[in-house]
Amino acid sequence: MKIGIIGAGAMGSGIAQVAAMAGHEVRLFDTHSDAKTKALQSISTSVNKFLEKGQISPSESVAIVGRIYLCEQLQSLSDADFIIEAIVENLDIKKELFASIEKIVSTSCILATNTSSLSITSIASALVNPERCIGIHFFNPPVLMRLVEVIPAIQTGHHVLNEVVELISQWGKTVVVAKDTPGFIVNKVARPFYSEAIRIYEEGIADFETIDAAMTTHGFKMGPFTLMDFIGHDVNYKVTESVWKSFFYDSKYRPSFTQLRLMEAGYFGKKSGRGFYQYPKVENVGNNRDQMLMETIFLRIFAMLVNEAADTVWLQICSEKDVDLAVKLGLNYPKGLLEWGKEYGYESIISILDELHNQYGEERYRVCRYLKKIASI
Numbered sequence: 001m002k003i004g005i006i007g008a009g010a011m012g013s014g015i016a017q018v019a020a021m022a023g024h025e026v027r028l029f030d031t032h033s034d035a036k037t038k039a040l041q042s043i044s045t046s047v048n049k050f051l052e053k054g055q056i057s058p059s060e061s062v063a064i065v066g067r068i069y070l071c072e073q074l075q076s077l078s079d080a081d082f083i084i085e086a087i088v089e090n091l092d093i094k095k096e097l098f099a100s101i102e103k104i105v106s107t108s109c110i111l112a113t114n115t116s117s118l119s120i121t122s123i124a125s126a127l128v129n130p131e132r133c134i135g136i137h138f139f140n141p142p143v144l145m146r147l148v149e150v151i152p153a154i155q156t157g158h159h160v161l162n163e164v165v166e167l168i169s170q171w172g173k174t175v176v177v178a179k180d181t182p183g184f185i186v187n188k189v190a191r192p193f194y195s196e197a198i199r200i201y202e203e204g205i206a207d208f209e210t211i212d213a214a215m216t217t218h219g220f221k222m223g224p225f226t227l228m229d230f231i232g233h234d235v236n237y238k239v240t241e242s243v244w245k246s247f248f249y250d251s252k253y254r255p256s257f258t259q260l261r262l263m264e265a266g267y268f269g270k271k272s273g274r275g276f277y278q279y280p281k282v283e284n285v286g287n288n289r290d291q292m293l294m295e296t297i298f299l300r301i302f303a304m305l306v307n308e309a310a311d312t313v314w315l316q317i318c319s320e321k322d323v324d325l326a327v328k329l330g331l332n333y334p335k336g337l338l339e340w341g342k343e344y345g346y347e348s349i350i351s352i353l354d355e356l357h358n359q360y361g362e363e364r365y366r367v368c369r370y371l372k373k374i375a376s377i
Helices: 010-021 033-052 058-066 091-102 120-124 158-170 191-202 208-216 224-231 233-246 257-265 291-314 320-330 337-344 346-360 369-375
Strands: 002-006 025-029 068-071 082-085 110-113 133-138 147-152 174-177
Touching: 002 010, 010 025, 010 033, 010 058, 010 068, 010 133, 025 033, 033 058, 033 068, 058 068, 082 091, 091 110, 091 120, 110 158, 120 133, 133 158, 147 158, 147 320, 158 174, 174 320, 191 208, 191 224, 191 233, 191 257, 191 291, 208 224, 208 291, 224 233, 233 257, 291 320, 291 337, 291 346, 291 369, 320 337, 337 346, 337 369, 346 369
Parallel strands: 002 025, 002 082, 025 068, 082 110, 110 133, 147 174
Antiparallel strands: 133 147
16 A cells, blocks of 8 residues: 655654555655655654664664655655645645645545644545545654544545554554544543643642642643643644634633743743743752642642543543543543543542532533533443
């Protein structure tokens, strides 16, 4: 099977490497020649790391890089069996690209988008044969991250979904299937980790370091402010805004002025040298933090996360199993949220949310009906 990749940025080059390591001939196209050159260099460096660790042989490393062909024209993808687009997150540009691709490929070629939040159904509508279109959301870096969200559009053919799930599984990835809704699974479920942390800060309850410590002491790899700085506020804010608008301005997804102002100032986080923190970051490892306050902060964010996971199942976006898999593999959470919520006690989580709802009178703290359902089982 010949694989075409459109977009030679970090995601596109990473997906190209995954496909090449799975034994496929890969054609990588980008309108910018320097992007393709950098992509091949990046892939070669990554493959060499696998070689140094003894995970592949010298002959395999040469073969992997040799399977990737840089293309000067979109027409070079005409005989591809499967194309994955990984370009800028702009719906109109993606639709225009897909309409152009369809004119040059065979009728059996599957067309996939790696979008993290845009409507797959809307992208598919640009095609004469929309049943061939599907969403395949890899996580960064694609070579190392095991999770892949597969999102069929309303128009996607069942055979296309089945073929894609089987193929991506053969690439060594763990596949979760999501309904075509804003943020899919991971970007929807993760919103409270960021937004509730910012709310706690904005209310003057605690500073960045304390809120981050409240989460890392409970097994999270990074606290929310460190993670937002790592992702970049130009990216994280726009995903939050996109999910908020796409869910018809539901208040629980509402972005914050705090993060908006950072983005407007160009303080994108670690990559710009400043975000919530200054970089290089000075670690403040104090042991004199208020442990009761940290526990309260953790439970507030944790309850919101469990509620969001339950809501995702309630809306039939995915199964209980897949929502827990998604947060463990896509977000590196210490446990699946529904699994963790059950251990802590669903009734206790409902009590936390009810107290927040009574205190603030805001819909963002409403308890999901599915959480009430599983609490009564």
